[in-house]
Amino acid sequence: MNSKNEYLEVIYNQEERPFTEYPNKLSKHLFEIFKLEKNQKIIDIGCGRGEFINGFISCGMEGFAVDQSLIAKSHFPKINLKQCNLDTEKIPFEDSFFDVVFSKSLVEHFYYPEKIFIELKRILKPGGKIITMTPDWDYNYINFYEDFTHRTPFTLTSLKDIQLINGFKNVEVHRFKQLPVLWNNDKNNTYKKFFLDLLSEITRIVIPENMKKYKWVRFSKEIMLLSVAEK
Secondary structure (H helix, E strand, C coil): CHHHHHHHHHHCCCCCCCCCCHHHHHHHHHHHHHCCCCCEEEEEEECCCCHHHHHHHHHCCCEEEEEEHHHHHCCCCCCCEEECCCCCCCCCCCCCCCCCEEEECCCCHHHHHHHHHHHHHHHEEEEEEEEEEEEEHHHCCCCCCCCCCCCEEEEEHHHHHHHHHCCEEEEEEEECCHHHHHCCCCCCHHHHHHHHHHHHHHHHHHHCCCHHCCCHHHHHHEEEEEEECCC
């Protein structure tokens, strides 16, 4: 067993972190807000257990993935999964192959994340979209290194700059809370959304860190960066 398998099987064991509907909800949300299309080729870089790429497949996309572990294949056989050590190997797909490149909680695991962005640009079609999610250092600095595999933290500015320097266009970076109840853009529920946003922000400021076993508290505090850009 290599260290990456151990990471997934220990840190993401199903007893402590069981499968939930969250990955499907997030994939559907990203599919809608970034106007992705059915039958587009999408790859999840560092797919882990495969839940998010499976969510994109459920949206009608053609899903591919790479990871150092093949554990995702045992959970979701429909994924076109290839094994790859992203530290030392090129991603095993040809140039300009994908319409969309997605990664969640990946780029912070590298000492030289610029090398990853070079590879992601290589496999992305001209005009294709790169969607990146990573913890926001400004809100996660207290516990960022609790994950011993974390190497490089990102801020709004650094996540934008690393993509601009590597030739991506139309780069947008926003803060993002992993609470599906906050994603509803229904204009008829504006007041409800405002109240929930406010409640989440109060939670982030007031509730102590030791209450993060509750998902509302954890995801109110552990704010992510969500970026979209084009090749």
